[in-house]
């Protein structure tokens with residue numbers, strides 16, 4: 001018996017999926033029991049690299065999700081609508097869904113997974129986080145014996161590509177972004193990549209799996225890489241760091257409740273010590289470092305975006321569903337509980353996210369000051385008054401009659417640090433504070 005797939009979208013990822021199906025030899029035998037029966041696109045006139053019979057292509061995506069002969073729907077059109085409605089309609093029609101759309105899952109996960117549970121179908125999302133790297137399945141299945149307390153990820157390929165090129169060759173931000181777009185890594189609107197929203201969606205999905213509760217995306221602190229300058233990359237290098245866009249979710253290691261009473265969830269550019277395992281994750285590569293008890297540290301590393309890697313995750317999900325259907329571990333029957341408990345989502349509660357002002361972290365700050373005597377001493381005094389102790393202070397030279405001072409703090413409560421900065425901004429000698437970054 002074969003299974004019919006309705007593929008919504010034939011762009012970067014959809015084409016990658018089509019290419020795997022066009023050449024099944026040497027891959028899992030179950031692949032040969034799956035067939036792409038319909039493909040939905042926006043334009044029938046567009047030239048396609050994939051040769052598909054003309055009757056397979058359509059612009060009527062609603063007809064695909066309502067087609068009774070289709071067993072599984074792959075949503076790779078991206079964006080919020082019509083993607084959300086098409087996923088919900090496919091579920092309502094009793095079809096299993098595979099999606100790479102983290103934006104929809106992070107915002108409408110509650111609605112989508114509740115509908116899926118009710119309909120007795122699976123919604124599989126391996127491609128939605130870290131592209132081709134298996135991170136969803138390990139969190140759902142392989143790490144179940146652990147208490148997970150920390151997730152630290154480089155989860156956006158576009159920004160990692162940009163930061164790596166800026167770091168290695170001093171390339172300009174806009175040029176590298178254009179390259180990442182040409183390579184198919186960036187979102188249709190790359191703002192989601194550059195402003196940390198894409199990484200925010202991904203860490204929200206991972207945190208939900210790791211900590212057993214839903215995540216309100218609005219409570220996830222998201223900062224992008226627009227303010228990271230060549231100057232900061234250079235200073236960071238001299239101080240023994242590289243700058244990476246990190247997505248972090250954590251609870252105190254002693255926490256033994258699911259969901260935990262409170263967790264940190266944040267995305268921001270971060271100074272990472274050069275000897276940290278994430279410091280050498282470059283280009284479009286992604287990585288996820290998980291700390292758990294009793295496992296300790298485990299790191300997943302690989303290509304986080306691009307046609308082939310992302311399609312690899314999509315097709316693996318399809319093969320998984322086919323395996324479940326063949327072994328009868330799924331019943332499209334709402335009365336039945338024969339849905340795989342490790343693969344379905346049954347979260348009931350929202351996690352409580354701690355405010356950023358409570359975060360305890362190190363900071364890097366760059367100040368432009370008038371070259372007055374005693375400025376460093378005054379900075380030190382204000383910081384000291386707010387309980388901020390300094391690990392290093394470097395005056396790096398004079399530019400346009402302004403001195404540049406770079407400060408790295410010890411661990412400090414974020415709220416105290418900001419109070420100190422508010423006072424520092426009022427100092428007559430301070431011209432500006434062009435950079436403020438957290439340090440891992």
Ligand SMILES: NC(=O)C1=CN([C@@H]2O[C@H](COP(=O)(O)OP(=O)(O)OC[C@H]3O[C@@H](n4cnc5c(N)ncnc54)[C@H](OP(=O)(O)O)[C@@H]3O)[C@@H](O)[C@H]2O)C=CC1
Nearest residue numbers: 009010011012013041042043076077078100101305306310
């Ligand atoms: N690119 C990547 O590396 C990765 C992407 N993803 C996710 O995968 C999804 C797809 O991304 P990607 O392949 O890059 O996107 P593309 O923009 O390359 O492709 C989108 C495809 O969907 C079709 N489409 C879009 N909107 C509609 C619509 N309203 N009606 C009909 N067809 C539509 C387009 O049709 P047409 O061809 O006619 O224009 C195109 O074929 C996104 O959710 C993205 O976040 C996840 C991981 C990695």
Ligand SMILES: N[C@@H](CC=O)C(=O)O
Nearest residue numbers: 156157158185187305
């Ligand atoms: N735009 C995303 C694509 C994969 O999710 C990225 O750059 O990582």
Ligand code: NA
Nearest residue numbers: 126129131133
């Ligand atoms: Na993945």
